[in-house]
Amino acid sequence: MSDNHNPAGGVPTTGHVWDDDLADFTNQPPKWWMLGLTASAIWVCVYFLMYPAVPIAVSGTFFEGVGLPGSGKWTAINELAADQKVLDDARAKYENKLKDMTPAAILADAELSEYVIRSGKVLFSDNCAACHGQNGVGTIQAGKFAMREQGLMAPVLNDDDWLFGGTVDTIHETITGGRQGMMVAHKDMLSAAEIDSLANSVAAGTPTANPLFAEKGCTACHGEDGKGIQAMGSANLTDKIWRFDGSVEGIKQTITYGVNSGDKDARVAVMPSFTAGGKLSAVEMKKLAVYVYKFGGGTPEAAPAPVEAAAAASDAPAAEAVAK
Ligand code: HEC
Ligand code: HEC
Numbered sequence: 001m002s003d004n005h006n007p008a009g010g011v012p013t014t015g016h017v018w019d020d021d022l023a024d025f026t027n028q029p030p031k032w033w034m035l036g037l038t039a040s041a042i043w044v045c046v047y048f049l050m051y052p053a054v055p056i057a058v059s060g061t062f063f064e065g066v067g068l069p070g071s072g073k074w075t076a077i078n079e080l081a082a083d084q085k086v087l088d089d090a091r092a093k094y095e096n097k098l099k100d101m102t103p104a105a106i107l108a109d110a111e112l113s114e115y116v117i118r119s120g121k122v123l124f125s126d127n128c129a130a131c132h133g134q135n136g137v138g139t140i141q142a143g144k145f146a147m148r149e150q151g152l153m154a155p156v157l158n159d160d161d162w163l164f165g166g167t168v169d170t171i172h173e174t175i176t177g178g179r180q181g182m183m184v185a186h187k188d189m190l191s192a193a194e195i196d197s198l199a200n201s202v203a204a205g206t207p208t209a210n211p212l213f214a215e216k217g218c219t220a221c222h223g224e225d226g227k228g229i230q231a232m233g234s235a236n237l238t239d240k241i242w243r244f245d246g247s248v249e250g251i252k253q254t255i256t257y258g259v260n261s262g263d264k265d266a267r268v269a270v271m272p273s274f275t276a277g278g279k280l281s282a283v284e285m286k287k288l289a290v291y292v293y294k295f296g297g298g299t300p301e302a303a304p305a306p307v308e309a310a311a312a313a314s315d316a317p318a319a320e321a322v323a324k
Helices: 030-051 076-099 103-108 109-127 167-177 192-203 211-215 219-222 248-257 282-293 306-323
Strands: 012-016 022-026
Touching: 030 076, 030 306, 076 109, 103 109, 103 167, 103 282, 109 282, 167 219, 192 211, 192 248
Parallel strands: none
Antiparallel strands: 012 022
C-alpha cells in the first residue's frame, strides 16, 4: 500500500516511522482537493455577504451596508411575502367583487360561489366547527353535564330544518348578529302530570293533539300548528327532528327548565355574533353564509320580508365598519 501512494524518493517523513516501512510522509493533498477547499472558502465569503448569515435579531437598515442581513436582500420572510402576493393577486379579482355584493348575489354567481365555498371551508373549520361539527353535522355534547345538557351543542346545519330560517340572508343575519332562542321554564306553571302529558305528545310529534299545548301557551311561541316560528327561533315540534334530547325524559327536561331561561338547569343555546369584536370581516361572514347555505339544506326562495331585507341592507355597512 505505502509503495503505491508514496513512491520512495525524496518525500520527507514527518518523523513518524514505524517498523522501518510504515511512515508518515509530508505529501501535499491532491490538487483537486486543494481547489475544492479554496472554492469553498470563497463561497463562504460570498454567501456571508449575500445572505443573512449572522443570527442576530435585527432586520433594519443599520447592518445592510456591511452585508450582515445580506446584500442580496433575501430573507425567508421576503420569499414568503412574495409567494403570498402571488396568491393574493389571484384572489384579489374575487375578493374585490365580494366586498360590494350581497350574499344572495354571490350565491347567484356560479364562479364566485365556487370560490367562496373553497375559502368558506377553512373559515368554517376555524370558527364554527367546534360547535356545529365539521361540515355542520353537529356535535353531541358529552361530559359531566351530559345528563343536563345532553343533546346537540349547536344545531345541525346541513339539513333543511331551520330554527331561524334557511335563506342565505337569514343565515347571514344569524352569523353577523348572533342568535339566542328563549323558552321560559315551566316548572312553576305546570304540574308534573301536565309536563309528562305534554312531553309524551311532543315526543310523538303530535303536540297539537294535546289540549294543554294551546291551554298552557305553548302555541304562543311554537305556533298554532306546533311548527315553530322562525322569527323566535322556536323549534318545529312536529317533525321529530330534535335540537336537544328527544326522548320523553329529555323533552320533560326542556319543558321544565326551558332554554336560555336563566334557570340554572336550563338548556343553553347561544349562537355568538361574529360581528362583535371584529371576529370576522364582513366578507368572511358573507362567504360563510353562502358556504352554510350550500351544505344543501338552504331554503331557495330568498324571500325575506321587505322589512328584513331593508334591515339586512342597513346592517351591512355597520358590520363592515365594525370589522375594520
Ligand atoms: C359557541 C358555539 C357556536 C359557535 C362557535 C357557532 N355557533 Fe352557530 N349556533 C350555535 C347555537 C347554540 C345555535 C342555536 C341558537 C339557538 O338555538 O337559539 C346556533 C345557530 C346557528 C345558525 C342557525 C341555525 C338555524 O337552524 O336557524 C346558523 C346558520 C349558525 N349557527 C351558523 C354558524 C356559523 C357559520 C358559525 C361560524 C362563523 C357558527 N354558527 C359558530 C352555536 C355556535
Ligand atoms: C317564550 C316562548 C316559548 C314558549 C312559551 C314555549 N317554548 Fe318551547 N321553545 C322555544 C324556543 C325559542 C325553542 C328553541 C330553543 C333553541 O333551540 O334555541 C323551544 C324549544 C322547545 C323544545 C325543544 C325542541 C327540540 O328540538 O329539542 C321543546 C320540546 C319545546 N320547546 C316544547 C315546548 C312546550 C311543550 C311548551 C309549552 C309548555 C313550550 N315549548 C313553550 C320557545 C318557547
